[in-house]
Amino acid sequence: MTDDAYLFLVDEPTETPGVPPSAVGALACMETPAVRAWLNAQHASEASPRLRLAPPEHTGAIPEEAERLPVPLTDEELSRLRHRTAPEALAEVEAELLAYRDCAHGRDEMLARALAAGLPPHRVAELTGEDMAVVRAAARR
Incomplete structure (x- = not known):
């Protein structure tokens, strides 16, 4: 190849x-x-x-x-x-992954900004659907 x-x-x-x-x-x-x-x-x-x-x-x-x-x-x-x-079935999944990539871009920075603004970690996790461990990790950055 x-x-x-x-x-x-x-x-x-x-x-x-x-x-x-x-x-x-x-x-x-x-x-x-x-x-x-x-x-x-x-x-x-x-x-x-x-x-x-x-x-x-x-x-x-x-x-x-x-x-x-x-x-x-x-x-x-x-x-x-x-x-x-x-193939069409794979293309649909790829399109979903690209959309996810686009919306997830800058996720950690957005979580850190929300925490820095004063939102409590549990509320950030609730609003984003992210695991609390992910939210806490963003707070340490």
Whole structure:
């Protein structure tokens, strides 16, 4: 397995691994000279229905004869790509985990601010649903 995602071209865009790059959103790699030159050499554009993008763990499923180019993705871009290529049931769970990550970001700082403002630890635990041990640990930070 490689650490790179791959752009690749297929003859028949149905039933192929990966997704159209546009399905992942803006990708910095699409503006690089290497990708632009590769697309130009392949007589393809970013909008081509033949153009696909696969995450590193799916590169083994790329057809052997497919023209391909390794592309670096940021962690966020790779996360979006993996989300788009996951089976629907997994994609739903991933979306929930991403929402949890977003709402839990800064949790300890928020707990510490609430305690510093004078809310008693038991009330902070009650309002947040956090365990008292978590609330007490935030007080020590």
